[in-house]
Amino acid sequence: MDEMCTEQAAANKTVKWFAEKARNILLLLDEQGNIKYANQAFQRLMALSLSDRTNQSFFHFIHEEDREEAASRLLFLEKSTSFTPFTSRYSYKNGRYGHLFWQEAEKTEEGWIRVIAEPIEEENEGSWLYFLANHTEDPGYIIDLYGRVLLINEAFEQLYGWKKKEIIGRPSPVIPKDHWHEWHEKIEEVRKSKKPVTFQTVRKKRDGTTFPVSATISPIYERTGRVFLCLILTKDLTEYYETRRLVELQNKVIAERERLLLDITENITEMISLFDLKLNKFLYISPSHEKFFNINIETLYEKPEIILENCHPEDLPNVVEFFCKPTNGTKELEYRVLKNKSGEPGWMTTKVTPIADEDGTINRWINISRDxxxxxxxxxxxxxxxxxxxxxxxxxxxxxxxxxxxxxxxxxxxxxxxxxxxxxxxxxxxxxxxxxxxxxxxxxxxKPHQDVQMKLSNINEVLSEVVVFMKPEALLYSVDIHQDFDKNLPFVQCEPKQIKQVIINLIKNAIDAMPSGGNIYLTTSITSDSQVAIEVRDEGAGMPIERLERLGEPFYSNKEKGTGLGLMMCYKIIENHEGTIHFTSREGDGTTARVLLPSTYNLS
CATH class of the missing domain: 1.10.287 (Helix Hairpins)
Incomplete structure (x- = not known):
């Protein structure tokens, strides 16, 4: 019996020794909140003497604004309910305040209250609590390593909608359920690394709405260096993401406009180019140039002067002056060009708009040309x-x-x-x-147009009859007539005798153009716009552009005794058939007459 008493006494001494040496505060309170026992950690923290530390009201040391909450959490603690940790401010004798973290508390069978608390840190400018309360406008809160909320700032209440009394001691309610695993991983990472962690995630407001945030979890250390609390600061990224979305949308619109502009410049028939006067080279040339000049675009970039080389000799001086003479305003010029290697003549109009830099110097030209x-x-x-x-x-x-x-x-x-x-x-x-x-x-x-008796005719058959009729005359002048007819040619609404008269006239002109003999090529085809095309091509001497442009004028002829009325009559007949005649020629390379007539495809 004596041995058991001795062991019990030793155990009580050991427990008392642990209590007095512990850094945590150990208190025993009665039901009114009077201190029945306080260990040395509490005495050192409050600078109390041995006689002062008992039978004093516990609330004497608590900040007056925190007394009501401390009383409700400690004095009215029920035996069947678990304790919810919380923080409160305590006062020094010198009038300064610090913070206590109330870790554990329970009510004994006798009705006494046992409490374990831990001082967080003195309230100075280096304190996490001081920083959270005074040095940040970001919503922030402090949690223990179990994720329970110990302190929140005013910005937190405004953003998330929860008040302090609703969430203190509870697991953070701002974490959506599907982000709990991520949350615990980040807390554990901070605990192990003892370094802050910043990441983007989603948080939840009191009304249930979720929104994007940037969260930074920073460790709070004990004096021993152990991480025992965490400070969480969050930034609402809703506006950032909305701004980024608007920027992305704006960039998308700009990209679409650029793509649209590129599609327009790449596909329109107008020829657009940007020329740098200082560098004397093109900065941009639209693909339509390639189709018009039949020249590779890379060649145009390398040799800008090639455009001048393709000008009609008579118009070249005007074109050179137009492009080389400085101007401060928009100017425009029409001129003739050689569209391709065969020397086919064409017309172009070019509009030049100067572009000035900041000091008003003209350094670039935008050229817009049309065929x-x-x-x-x-x-x-x-x-x-x-x-x-x-x-x-x-x-x-x-x-x-x-x-x-x-x-x-x-x-x-x-x-x-x-x-x-x-x-x-x-x-x-x-x-x-x-x-x-x-x-x-x-x-x-x-003869008036209404006198013409139109009927559906096979042009190939009409032309075949013309060839049979003209072959004897052609043989007299050592001329061979070659025919190449499209078998799928649609019917044409026409007056066959007049069409024969036109083709006979064209073949006679071709024969006259080859006094030493040669070949005449008579072909038919269907164009992309469903017109019937008839071509009469000879191997004669050809003619210059000036004479070509006057064909069909009355009393203008290449023949010594010609009146020009024969070709004029051809124009009249084809006009009455709602068709066109077009001549192309190059000196030394023959002449081609092209007749276009509307087919039954067009009529339908």
Whole structure:
């Protein structure tokens, strides 16, 4: 019995020794909060003497603003409920305040309260609590290593919507359930590394809405260097992500606009280029240049002067002056060019807009060029049609007035020739026949459009009949006619006799262009816009652009005795068929006449 008492006494001394040496505060309180026992850690912290530390009210040492919460958490602790850790401020004798972390508490059978607390740190400018309360506007809170909230700042309440009394001592309610695993991993990482960790994640407000944040978990150390608390600061990234989303959207819009602009410049028929005057080179050339000039774009980049080389010789001086003469304003020029290696003539209009730098110096030009070849051809065609119309009106007006007296004069000259056998009568009769021929061509031009009897015809068959008719004449001049007809050619609404007349006229012109003989190529095809194309190509001497542009004018002809009315008649016939005639030629390389007629595809 004595031995058991001795062991019990030794055990009590050991427990007392542990209690007095422990760094944690150990308190025993009665139901009113009076201190019944306080270890030396509490005495040292409060600077109390041995007589002062008992039978004093515990609340005497608690900050007056924290007394109500401390009383509710310690004095009204139920035996059946677990204790919720919390923090409170305590006062020194010198009037300063610190913070206590109340770790554990329980109520005994006798109704006394046993408490374990730990001082966090004195309240100075290096304190985590001081920093959280005074030095940061970011929402922040302090937790223990179990994740329980010990302290929050005002910014936390404003952002998340929870008040201090609702979450102190509880696991952090701002962590969504699907992020708990990530949360515990980060806390463990901070505990082991003893270094702050920053990461982007998602947090939850009191109303249940989630939002993106940047979270920084920083360790809080004991004096021994052990991590026992963590400070968490969060930044609301909602505005950041919204701004980034808007920036990305704006960048996407800009990229789409750039792509749209690129698509436009890469695919429009207009030729766009940017020329640097200082570097004397192109900074950008649209692909449409390649199609127009039939020259590789890389070649244009390497040799900008190649554009001048493709200008018509007569227009070259104006073009050189246009591009080389400085200007402060927009200017525009129309000029002729050689579109490809075959020397096919074309027309281009170029508009130059200068670009100035910050000091007003013109250093770049934006050039926008358009192919106006077809426009010029239409203008020429309109002029020719106007002339045809004028000649037709003239023919209608003078045909009867001239033809009747001409018949009488011709008849009397024939009688006079029989009676006198004068040598000049043959010359007079010859010239009268020429006048009669011209009048007959005038009458053809004067025939109104409604007199033409149209019908669906196979152009290949019409042309085959023309070839049979013209072959004997061609053989007389050592000319071979080669035909290449498209078998799938659609029918054409036309007057076959007039179409024959046009093709016969074109073949005769081709024969006349080859006095030493040669080849005529007669072909048919269907164009991309479903028109029937008829081509008559010879191997004659060809003609310059100036003469080519005047073809079809009345009284303009390459022949010594030509009137130009034959080709003009061809223009008139094809006009009545709602078609077009176009001539291409190059000196020394022959001439090609191209007739386009609407097919049944167009009519349908």
């Amino acid at each position: 106006i070849t077809e426009l010029k051809k239409r203008e020429q065609m309109i002029r020719k049609w106007d002339k045809l119309s004028a000649v037709g009106q003239l023919a209608a007006g003078i045909a009867h007035e001239v033809r009747n007296p001409l018949t009488s004069v011709k008849g009397f000259m024939q009688l006079l020739a029989q009676e006198t056998n004068n040598k000049y009568t043959d010359i007079i009769l010859s010239e009268l026949e020429r006048i009669e021929f011209i009048m007959n061509e005038f009458l053809i031009l004067a």
